Amino acid sequence: MSHDSFETLSTEDLTLVAGGSQLGNARRTAQEMGLRITSTTGGRHAPGSYHYSGRAFDAAGSHSQMSAFYRAMSKTSPTELFYDPSGGIKHGRSIGPIGGHRDHVHIAY
Numbered sequence: 001m002s003h004d005s006f007e008t009l010s011t012e013d014l015t016l017v018a019g020g021s022q023l024g025n026a027r028r029t030a031q032e033m034g035l036r037i038t039s040t041t042g043g044r045h046a047p048g049s050y051h052y053s054g055r056a057f058d059a060a061g062s063h064s065q066m067s068a069f070y071r072a073m074s075k076t077s078p079t080e081l082f083y084d085p086s087g088g089i090k091h092g093r094s095i096g097p098i099g100g101h102r103d104h105v106h107i108a109y
């Protein structure tokens with residue numbers, strides 16, 4: 001079997017693919033970095049939360065794992081990225097720590 005016709009996408013190309021794949025990539029990265037996915041569409045979240053539309057997940061781990069994950073994900077233009085005390089990003093703007101996100105990183109695309 002030949003795989004000559006398949007090209008490996010660069011990381012940059014991958015981040016240009018639709019939100020679903022970005023979320024999938026982020027989820028894979030979280031797991032590779034040793035974090036646990038604690039919530040996807042289940043659980044209780046703010047009204048209108050991206051969790052309900054399957055565009056968000058929460059990941060938990062040690063403080064160093066979560067801050068490393070926050071830093072890595074801040075470069076992927078997420079729609080929402082929250083982790084106290086590292087900070088918060090909403091629609092590309094840095095809004096600072098929003099509270100309530102000390103034990104997990106919230107990410108949405």
Ligand SMILES: [Zn+2]
Nearest residue numbers: 057058106107
């Ligand atoms: Zn969340």
